[in-house]
Each structure stands twice: as structure tokens, then as C-alpha cells.
Amino acid sequence: MRSASSLLLLGSCLLALAPAGQGAPAQCPGQCHCHGDLQHVICDSVGLKKIPRVSEATKLLNMQRNPLGSLSTGSFGESRGLVSLHLQHCQIRQVAAQAFKGLKKLVYLYLSNNDITSIEPGAFEDLSELTYLYLDGNQIADLPKGVFAPMINLFILQLNDNRLRDLQPGTFAGAKDLRWLHMSGNQLSVMQPGSLDDVENLAILHLDRNKLSLYPSAAMSKLRVVEELTLGNNPMRSIPDNAFQSFGRYMEKLHLDNMGLEKFSDGAFTGVTAVKSLHLDGNKLRSLPRSLDFRTITNLTLTSNPWACTCTLAPLRRWMDSSRIRPDALCASPPLHRGKQVRDSSAFSGCKVKPKKAKKGPLKRH
Template identity: 85%
Template structure:
């Protein structure tokens, strides 16, 4: 009987072990819980600090609370978390090892806070993290290797921060990153090598920054970019071979609202798959010889001072055979000023490209 009592006591200690150690076994006050504490919802309930939750919790929603800072070990007792929501929490700083222990976390939402400081090591242990949202903060600098634990990172949202520069080593370790959003920052340079660690990017958004020259050295290691947005950067020209390294994959290119004045003739060398090209609201008079129209299905050209000479004849030919009839007005020569490129007779005397002679043909 004594043995049986001891055995039962041992069993009780095993079953109640977590509770004995002080781990929470009930829903935090002010919060709503579902599925045996697997989902803990504390949205806009006036919290000033992070509540303790069970290791069974998979989703923790703390949106719209005033949490201030995230100290070291903020979630040390929440090792089962897969999704963590911290949007609109007035967070200013993320301490080193703030997410320590969250080795199962896949989704981390930190959008629309006041984050200006992310300490080195802040993202330690986040080896399974796949989606990271840091948009709508005050981040001006990213330390070297800050994302290095994130070997499975797929999407990184950094839109609408205050980033001024991008340096080599920023993305060390995040070799599987595919979507990188950095729109609406203050970037004036992307240093050579700054994107070398994420050469498999498929989507790169750099619109609404302060880039005055195309960062060809930084972009040259990218291999499979499908969508690139550079609109609303004060960039006057696009150089030769700008998109060559990923040109056979690129399908969408946004170069609108830039004050863009010209393309070098070889700017589109290697670009063979483009479907959507946006060039509206610039200062363009002509298009480069290297731009092939064969795959384009969506083209915007409005609010440019187009020179309706034979250099634009390939564009007019494409318009004649396309369902897409973009709005584009001639600014010159004078007799065609104000007429639509698609309607003017300015190209009636232009000759097409001469056909190449077949091999072996005598002249």
C-alpha cells in the first residue's frame, strides 16, 4: 500500500510537474483563449507587460497594447509558439535574446510600432522563422548579421522605416529569403555586396526611397528576380546591363514617377520575359534599342515628353498589334505635338529592322 501511494505521488508529480514549477495552466486574465490554451487572444486589453502563457500555446495575439520594450527572454516560457502578433504595441526597442527559446516560431508580426533599436542577437533561436514583419517602424540601421539565425526566412517586410544605407553582411544567413520589401525608406545607397547573401530574391521592392543612381554593383549578384519596383526614386538614368543578371526571369518592372530622363541603349540587354513595364510620369523622350516588346502585355507610358521619331517605331508597331493601347502623347516634332503615339502618322515613313541574311547566302 505504501508502494502504491508513492507510485501515485510520483505520477501526480509527473503530471503536475509544470504547474509545480509555476508554469501557467489557465487563460491570462483579460484575454480570451481557445483550444485548450492553444490560441491566446489579448487584443487591445490594456496590457503593460507580456502575459505568461502555457507551453501549449501556439498563437499569441498581443496587438494594440502598450508594451514599450521587449526585454531579454520575454517569451522564455512560451516555447511552443508558432505565431506571435505584436502589432501596434508601442514597442521602441528589442533587446538581445528577446525571443530566446522560440525555436518553433514561424510567424512574427512587429508592424506599426516605434522600434528604433534592434540589439545584436535579438533574433537568436528563430531558426524556423519564415515570415517577419517589421514595416511601419523607426528603424534606421540594421547591424551586420542581425538576421543570421533565420535560415528559413522567406518574407521580410521592412517597408516604411528610416533605413538610409544597406551594407554587406546585413542579410548573412538568410540565404532562402525570396521576398524583400524595403519601400518607403530613406535609402540613398545599396553598397556593393549588400545583396550577395540573398541572391535568390524573387521579389524586391525599393520604391519610395532616395536612390539617385541605379545600384548596379549591388544588384549584379541577383539571379532570379521576377518583380522589381524602383518607382519614386530620384533616378535620372538606367545604365547598360542594369537587369542582365536576372533578365530572363524578370516579369514585372516598375520605373514610374522617377524623373527618369533616359535609358542607355543596352539597359534591357538580357531581359527576355518581361510582361509588365511601368514608365509613366517621367521625362522620357525615347526607349532603348535593347527593349524587346514581344512578351509585354501591360505597358504604361503616360506623362512623358515622347519624341515621335523613327526611334519609337518599334513601340508603335507593338501598339498596333496589342490589346494594350497605352496613353502616350508626342511632345515633338512640332507637327505631331499633342497627338497620341498610337494615332499619329509620324511613323509612316519608318522602315523596320533589316532582316538578317541566312548563313551561306551570297550578297
């Protein structure tokens, strides 16, 4: 899995190697700084209220920290060579239909930390090469159906720290190659069945810091290859059977911390065979389900749970005894063992290991 920093470095290299276009402007736009025969135009924090004119020779336009207010239709009509566009901290409230029309070479679009409340249908028309889209830190409450449809190459989508309330089917239509979807820190209380069907190849899905009270089984049933899932800080009391089954053989990182989680259904971890990092701290758990296989786990957090140190927790203790990883976990019951570490308690000394049932083979005839 490529890291965000390596992707950005790759982008910089691509920009540096990009061939210069024809018809470059004779001089740099006023108040801006230009580099590489005007291929990079830097207009950071210079008080501009409109997008400056740059030619097709320009590959990178940095407009951060300028009070633009909005992006109207055709704002970049003469900037058809852009590969990277930086519009962070520009007080943008609205993105009009066809705002980026003509930017068919754009790969990176940064709209983080604005005041965007409205994205009109067709706003991202022509962005067929866009791979990285950053919309985090805005005020977006609703997304038009199919708004990302032109982005057939979209790889990373940052939507964290907005005001999204629910997800509807068709929201991500067309973005079939999306791999990283960040929706942390929204107000999601509902994810409609089918809302993630168009992005079944997601590898990283962040849903922490939302308002989900029920695990969104129907919305996530088509996901096949999720490697990292974060659900921490959602008011979710239980995890149902087969919650992660469709992608369980790929999932390596699972965050279920600080949720007020009270229980897992016994089959919650059915099909989960690759998990390495599991975070369960800050919940109300007393036991763990029989379907949880500890053998692949290399990082486990269990603190701030009222663990019941009875034989139902014996598989955890046996794993601790056989592993170099012995995480903190305090017994809350029975009274004799209250306050003792699970790894040190004698509460499990009389627990028997249940023999595995032998698989039935064909009957032999004599």
C-alpha cells in the same frame, strides 16, 4: 508564386492542426481570451504592459495594441511552443538581444507599426524556424550586420516604411532562402556593393519610394531570379547598360514610374526576355532603348512623358499596331504632332524597318 493571403491562411491551418503541448496552464491569463484548449491566447487591446505567462501549449499569442514599450532579453522564456506571435501597435521602441530566446518553433513574427529604432545584435537568436517577419511601419535607421543570420528559413521580410539610409554587405547574411524583400518607403540613398549577395534567390524586391539617385548595379549583380522589381519614386535620371541582365530571363514585372527618368542606355534591357508588365509613366522619357523587346509585354503604362514621335520610337508604334494593347502616350515633338497619341500619329509613316543582320556561318569551300 504564393500570395500573402494564401500564406496567412496556410499559417492558420497549421496552427489549428498543431498538437497540444503538455503542461497547459489551468486557466487563461487575466484580461485575455483563450481558445482551443489554451492553444490560442488573445490579449488584443487590454492595456497590458508586460508579456503574460503562457505555457508551451500555446501556439498563438496575440498581443496587439498593448503599451509594451520594449522587448527585454528572455521576454518569452516560458512560451517555447509559440508558432505565431502578434506584437503590432505595441509602442515598442527597442528589441533587446535574445528577446525571443527559446522560441525555436516560431514561424510568424509580427512587429509592424511600432516605434522601433533599435534592434540589438542577437535579438533574433533561436528563431531558426521563422519564415515570415514583419517589421514595417517602424523607425529603423540601421540594421546590425548579421541580425537576420539565425533565420535560415526566412521567406518574407517586410522592412517597408522605416528610415533605412543605406545597406551594408552582411546585412542579410544567413537568410539565404529569402524570397520576398520589401524595402519601399525608406530613405535609402546608397546600397553598398555586395549588400544583396547573401539573398541571391530573391523573387520579389521592392525599392520604391526611396532616395536612390543611381541604379544600384553593383548591389544587384548577384541576384539571379528576380520576378518583380519596383523602383518607382526614386530620383533616378538614367538606367545603365545591363541593369537587369543577371535576372532578365525571370523578370516579369518592372516598375520605373514617377522617377524623373530621362533616358535608358541602349543596352539597359539586354537579357530581359520575359517582362510582361512595364510601368514607365510619370517620367521625362523621349525615347526607348533598342534593347527593349515588346513581344512579351501585356501591360505597359507610358503616360506623362514627353515622347518624341520620330523613327526612334517606331518599334513602339509597330508593337501597338500589332497588339490589342494600345496604351496612352502623347507626342510632345515634333511640333506638327504635339498632343497626338503615339498610336494614331502619322509621324511614323516613313520609318523603315531595319533588316536583321544575317548570322555569319562557316565559309563553304568549292
